[in-house]
Structures are given as structure tokens and as C-alpha cells.
């Protein structure tokens with residue numbers, strides 16, 4: 425059955441799976457809605473996106489995604505307010521970052537209107553899937569990959585852009601223990617670290633698995649040169665509070681320019697919290713942990729929101745962080761989620777109604 429939503433062609437699913445979903449017990453990113461948006465790049469252009477039932481896609485074994493890893497993605501969320509209104513948070517930033525990643529991976533850039541109009545139409549159709557429960561949201565996963573085939577190691581001539589949706593609960597359960605990495609690297613100067621390339625995550629899995637065997641949920645990556653400076657974690661940017669100053673590493677070739685990170689910096693400034701964007705040495709963090717000036721650490725990202733770090737491991741030693749009566753993490757998390765869920769004034773103009 426074909427219909428149109430906001431000028432996008434829709435092939436409706438025959439039945440809905442929504443009543444099979446336990447919205448009170450949502451994991452992160454493992455239940456998918458009824459529909460997805462798909463656009464194909466063929467003959468040198470992106471074809472009009474359309475919405476189709478969520479389901480398997482067919483690719484040739486020689487599709488270049490399988491061999492040369494031309495694959496990028498984004499992560500966003502749709503939030504429901506108490507009156508049932510649905511909101512996005514700074515969606516154009518994701519669109520811009522997708523195209524930055526596309527350029528680096530030699531994937532054709534996507535017209536902004538295909539991204540925004542397609543996303544809005546898909547969300548209109550799937551509004552009922554945005555969870556109401558506190559802390560839950562509809563995770564949005566836009567992604568692009570090489571569907572064109574050939575074993576020649578060169579960019580494909582065909583690509584797919586898809587947006588899939590997953591009603592989701594928290595990414596982490598409880599506080600996170602992290603390991604500061606001393607051997608492996610996530611990214612290097614001149615590399616693809618700043619892009620949201622699938623391979624950046626594949627490369628993290630092995631060291632993260634080794635860390636998990638020792639009881640750490642995330643690795644904090646350090647610079648690939650000497651493992652001297654803190655960069656970011658596997659799925660989030662990292663903030664360190666020493667005394668009353670909140671510090672985060674500058675973005676670079678190696679670090680993802682997180683939308684949550686830059687929003688947190690703006691909110692912190694608005695809260696009169698002293699912030700510094702500068703290199704943070706592991707030595708400085710370890711010394712601050714030893715002398716008690718390291719007050720808190722937290723991760724910031726779309727999936728992670730603001731995730732307090734309970735402690736870190738480094739060179740075989742564990743360092744616990746204090747439990748504070750008034751933490752920056754808690755204050756900043758409240759401010760950002762109040763904006764996202766339409767519970768407070770949005771003085772920055774970040775909210776975007778669906």
C-alpha cells in the first residue's frame with residue numbers, strides 16, 4: 425500500500441509490531457520500528473528517499489562495504505514531552521557531520537533536504553514509537569555505505585542511505601568504570617578518527633573486550649603518539665573536573681566533534697562553571713586523583729547522555745572518584761535533558777519539533 429507523508433513516498437508495513445514491545449523494559453538499540461527510510465545513490469545521484477517496512481536488505485557478496493569498509497553513521501534521538509510532543513536536538517549538526525564523514529570516506533555527500541525531510545517524514549509516521557518513560561527515547565540511526573560491487577580497491581559507484589529507529593533505554597546501567605589505554609590507539613593524525621566511520625568502532629572492540637575482562641566498561645583513548653594525553657572514550661567525549669574547573673580535550677583529526685560535548689560546554693558556561701578546552705595529560709589526572717583535586721569525570725554523547733565515571737584504571741592501579749553531593753555531571757545532565765525533553769526553556773535554540 426503506497427501513501428505520501430510530507431512528500432515522501434511510503435510503502436506501509438502490513439502490520440505493526442508496536443504492541444509486542446515492552447516499553448517499560450527497553451534495552452539500547454535492539455528493537456526496531458515498523459519502517460525505515462532508504463535512498464540509493466545510483467548513476468551519480470541520490471534518488472528520492474522513500475519509506476519502506478523495516479527489514480532485511482539484499483547486497484551482492486562483492487558489495488564494497490564488505491571488503492573496504494566504506495561505511496559511516498550518525499546517532500540522534502527523538503524525545504517525547506509530557507503532552508506527547510516529539511523533539512529532536514540540534515539535528516542539522518548530525519546532518520553536517522554525516523557529510524563531513526562522507527567526504528573523508530569518499531562517499532557522496534547527501535543533500536541536506538534528503539536528510540531532514542526524510543527524517544521528519546519517518547518520525548511523523550513512527551511518532552507512537554517514541555517512548556514516554558523517563559530516560560527513554562527513540563534512538564535514530566542514519567547510516568550510509570557502499571552497496572556498489574567490485575573487488576577493485578577503489579570507491580564504489582553505488583551507495584545506500586538508511587535511517588532506522590530503535591526505541592531505547594539507557595546505554596549504560598549505572599556508573600561507568602573506565603580503563604585509560606596505554607597500548608592500543610583508536611585514531612591517528614591524518615586518519616579517520618574525527619569521522620563516524622564504522623571501522624573506528626570495529627578497531628575498538630578488541631581492546632575494549634580486553635578491558636571488559638578486567639571489569640572496565642569503556643576504554644579512554646589516549647594520543648597515538650605516546651599515550652600521554654586523554655582523548656575520548658569509545659562512545660562518548662570525556663570531561664574531567666579538577667577542583668572546580670571542567671576540562672575537555674580539544675577536538676582534532678583523532679576525536680569526534682561531539683554535539684553533546686559542545687552543548688555541555690555552552691551550558692557549563694551559562695551555569696558560570698569554569699571550563700577549559702585543552703590537552704589533559706594522564707599524569708595530571710593520576711596526580712589529581714592521588715591528591716584529591718580530581719573531583720569527577722564523566723562521558724558525554726547522544727547514547728551516553730551524561731554518564732558519570734565511578735573510577736579509572738591505569739597501569740594496573742585503580743583510582744576511585746569521590747561521590748559528590750552536588751556534581752557537575754548531575755547538574756549538566758539535568759540542564760541538557762530538560763531542554764531535550766521540552767521541560768525547560770531552550771535559550772540556545774537547539775530544540776526542533778517533529
Ligand code: PLP
Nearest residue numbers: 659660661680682683684725726
Ligand atoms: N565520541 C564517539 C567515539 C562517539 O561514538 C560519540 C557518539 O556519537 C561521541 C563521542 C559523542 O558524540 P555526540 O555527542 O555527537 O553523540
Ligand code: COI
Nearest residue numbers: 499500659725726727728
Ligand atoms: C551515539 O551516541 O549516538 C553513538 O553513535 C555511540 C554509539 C557507539 C552507540
